[in-house]
Amino acid sequence: MNRQLKVLFIGTYVPKECGIATFTSDLLNSVSEKYNDVHCEVIALNDSSETYNYPEEVVFQIERDKLEDYYRAADYINKSDARIVCLQHEFGLFGGNAGDYIFALLSGINKPVISTMHTVIREPEPDYRASTEKLIRYSEKLVVMSQTAVDMLKDVYKAPEDKIEIIFHGVPDYPFNNCGKYKKMLNLKGSPLVLTFGLLSKNKGIESVLNALPDVVNQYPDLIYLVLGATHPMVKKTQGEVYRQYLKNKVSELGLENNVVFHDKFVEKEELCNYILASDMYVSPYLSREQIVSGALTYAMGMGKAIVSTPYWYAQEMLSDNRGLLVDFGDTDSFKKSLLYLIENPEECDNMRKKAYDFGRKMTWKNVGKEYNNVFLKALKNHSAYPRTPNRFNFLPNQLPEAKLDYLKLLTDDVGVMQHTNLGVPARHHGYSTDDMGRALVALTQLIDNQKKAEEFWRLITTYMSFLEHAQTNTGHFHNFMNYKREFLDEKGSEDTLGRAIYGLGHVVSCPYLSKNIRTLAHTLISKSRHEMKNVSYPRAKAYTMCGLYEILRAGIGADEFESVFNSSRDAVKPIDTLVDKDTFECIFTSHANFLVDLYEANHKEDWNWFEPTVTYSNAKLSESLLLAYNYTKNRTYREIGLATLDFLTEIQWKGDFFDIVGNQGWYSYKGEKPIFDQQPIEAGYLTQAYVSAYEIVREEKYLELAKYSFEYFLGRNRLQAPMYDYSTGAVCDGLNVDGMNSNQGAESVICFLMALSSLNKHTNKAFNTTLQSRLSNELDDGAMQKRKSLLSVNQVE
The missing domain is CATH 1.50.10.20 (Glycosyltransferase)
Incomplete structure (x- = not known):
């Protein structure tokens, strides 16, 4: 605990135009600026089309919909000296169903994870429930920004109470002020100046305010309603500016051109704060009750604004005790009455502002950074005392499975084993390969440890041997691919094909439980390949060949052991096919081994x-x-x-x-x-x-x-x-x-x-x-x- 605490944040990050990106940046700064012994770095999330000139604290980037990046990020975290991971969680930040790509990362690391939950859903769809439950499981601590979120985590998701921490959304620390100075700075008009800000989308509910304004501006014609913010990037990508244009059309229909101003821009934090400080009132007309946090509402409270809001969960909690006014969703008449009340009752309005401002002192970034740091230290201490090293593989059996040949038999017909399947159904159009026959002989002969098994596997082994005997060319090489019409598709296979055939045939030769006839045939086919074996140049072909020849050499099997069977077979007696003695095999074997030694000497390095x-x-x-x-x-x-x-x-x-x-x-x-x-x-x-x-x-x-x-x-x-x-x-x-x-x-x-x-x-x-x-x-x-x-x-x- 005495060495420097290194925290690795995961989330979107500035200069990306995103509320969570700004939050991550502010949180990082509040933690690192408060404590000199805390070092912070960032893993930033991007969309595929995005490229950013990130600041130096961004050490790794994840492309949102590229699952492999999440695995690589986990590897990066495991190799880094970060001691704490602080995740900004919002389902839409990550790829997959309900953002479940993030679990490819979380499941692969063994460092304490502090998850800041920007969304908690009270009645989740199955995918979102599963995703939330996984997040709870993988997190050492869960940080939420309201008591409502705490209650939902416990009641809906049964999250352990000791995992949950409540830390308010942070706000900049500005003195309580009047608005004139900032209006003048920004050259803004409006008496009063009413503000709504944030990335624009249909859920903002701005039309509810617009519908309420005609009656208000009839009495207070100098009122300006400023809608500040660019259209949400994901909305713009899929829907364009349909919502913004709808709002502009409504302004025209209501005759509010002189009273409503749209600033279509994403403003940096300092400029945003100036706009908030310049406003007299803040309106938050969200249409959805399931809003567990709002950075915009938090900023407005922290800067002492008079607030009118719909009663989404976060607003209900934050604006209690007369810190703001709540109106029902889409209730035009209530918006009108609330705005008029604040304008016409300046003392009540000022009292409301002070209450909001005083409450906001708990939420300054300075205090938020301190609280996060305390949570980091608690989590690290708890993780050290009770290290979370769950066995991710506790589903594995405690014994080897039995050798089950049902599927191999399913793939095998009277020609051989079919190469490929389509979802487990043999795909006949792909045909057969010598590669598979050779390796199948290795597998089967290794499984034979008694005469009964040799008899059980006899049909499969003779089928594969028959294929290899048919596939061997006059030079001793082997065709590889055969189609379902029993036609070879190549003049000869690769050198690897030759090696794999020898690999399987060598195991047949050395298997004592097989009949002498079939072992003699295997020896004959290998002998016929002696010139091809000598001349292979590819490393793996040499390795396969060595593995096959080793089986013969280790068993001390000489050509003389098979001579009687060989000589009694009229069809096998051809000058080229005479059985090769052990010395020839040994010569090929050591030659290939020396080649691999030379290859290693030529290519290996200190770190390779x-x-x-x-x-x-x-x-x-x-x-x-x-x-x-x-x-x-x-x-x-x-x-x-x-x-x-x-x-x-x-x-x-x-x-x-x-x-x-x-x-x-x-x-x-x-x-x-x-x-x-x-x-x-x-x-x-x-x-x-x-x-x-x-x-x-x-x-x-x-x-x-x-x-x-x-x-x-x-x-x-x-x-x-x-x-x-x-x-x-x-x-x-x-x-x-x-x-x-x-x-x-x-x-x-x-x-x-x-x-x-x-x-x-x-x-x-x-x-x-x-x-x-x-x-x-x-x-x-x-x-x-x-x-x-x-x-x-x-x-x-x-």
């Missing part, structure tokens, strides 16, 4: 522990392949680079309680900005596999814990707290987009889920019984990456 200048797709597979290379060769260079790059992926994606996967909207380049969306579940699946491999190789328990958390990405441990896995069907959504989940459920997503599940399944009990998160967080924060980097000079074989 990665193989390339950009983190793109299938990232963890690169790290895992080197870890597997170490496990086979015991070359420590492979191990250290594998761990260093895996730790780097953790560093840039682990948020302390969930993984924030690098999105594919532009990828993540060195010195660039990490894209948040679209996040692909394949990355979480590959991370899980890589962490499990790291744990099995180096036995550091943090990797097992990370594997659990990366797997739980599918179950809802993600930025959107959105479960992607459907327990009833076994389907998995295709990604996280800025506006929510991608509800399509393609083959890649469910296959990668099953791959991750099968990897983690081997360590289920240990993963779910350890409680390493706090230790994990500390380890990741205390320089683990530096430790890895210091070991990279070691290049020896154990």
